[in-house]
Amino acid sequence: DAGVIQSPRHEVTEMGQEVTLRCKPISGHDYLFWYRQTMMRGLELLIYFNNNVPIDDSGMPEDRFSAKMPNASFSTLKIQPSEPRDSAVYFCASSLLLGQVETQYFGPGTRLLVL
Amino acid sequence: GQQLNQSPQSMFIQEGEDVSMNCTSSSIFNTWLWYKQEPGEGPVLLIALYKAGELTSNGRLTAQFGITRKDSFLNISASITSDVGIYFCAGQGLQGAQKLVFGQGTRLTINP
Numbered sequence: 001d002a003g004v005i006q007s008p009r010h011e012v013t014e015m016g017q018e019v020t021l022r023c024k025p026i027s028g029h030d031y032l033f034w035y036r037q038t039m040m041r042g043l044e045l046l047i048y049f050n051n052n053v054p055i056d057d058s059g060m061p062e063d064r065f066s067a068k069m070p071n072a073s074f075s076t077l078k079i080q081p082s083e084p085r086d087s088a089v090y091f092c093a094s095s096l097l098l099g100q101v102e103t104q105y106f107g108p109g110t111r112l113l114v115l
Numbered sequence: 116g117q118q119l120n121q122s123p124q125s126m127f128i129q130e131g132e133d134v135s136m137n138c139t140s141s142s143i144f145n146t147w148l149w150y151k152q153e154p155g156e157g158p159v160l161l162i163a164l165y166k167a168g169e170l171t172s173n174g175r176l177t178a179q180f181g182i183t184r185k186d187s188f189l190n191i192s193a194s195i196t197s198d199v200g201i202y203f204c205a206g207q208g209l210q211g212a213q214k215l216v217f218g219q220g221t222r223l224t225i226n227p
Contacts, residue, residue: 004157033215042217042218042219042220043158043203043217045214045215048214056214091157091158093157103148103160103163104148104160104215105160106150106157106158106159107157108155108156108157109156109157
């Protein structure tokens, strides 16, 4: 079975450029999560969706960050304009809630370097 | 906000030794999860715990959901070199809320 798919796997860009990260969740999963991982702050939840609707975006750092989920099989995380402090690994995860039980499965991540 | 304290931060052991790590919180969690992350990859789910007091095994891994619902531990028996990685605990709080809170991770290094 295909897991969570993320693209690109690596991204190097210059400060001020727009960056778009992409995610395809596991088919049938109804939750999608975007995380950021850095050495200093560990894994941080940025935003999550349920049935394509954003539920909680309180972790989004600032207005430069935006996320969309136009359909059940695709989501984007956009940074515009990018800054060096945005350099991190960005993970997408998906899950399916069965009763009260749900576990999240992570993609391989996008390693972003903003110069 | 909710925070998890994971310890130890790092471990250096010999192959064949047993490993134990734990997470504690000041808040109650309904679910505890343990993930392993290898270099260049995303976290991979190892064990999920859904009931207080639950003890679950997955091969050489054993994890328990604390009775108070504020802690969990993960044990690895007879470690092997492929166990190297960073282990994260994660807690899920309120019913219906899907947010996970992650511990800081335990970096496991194994000498062959």
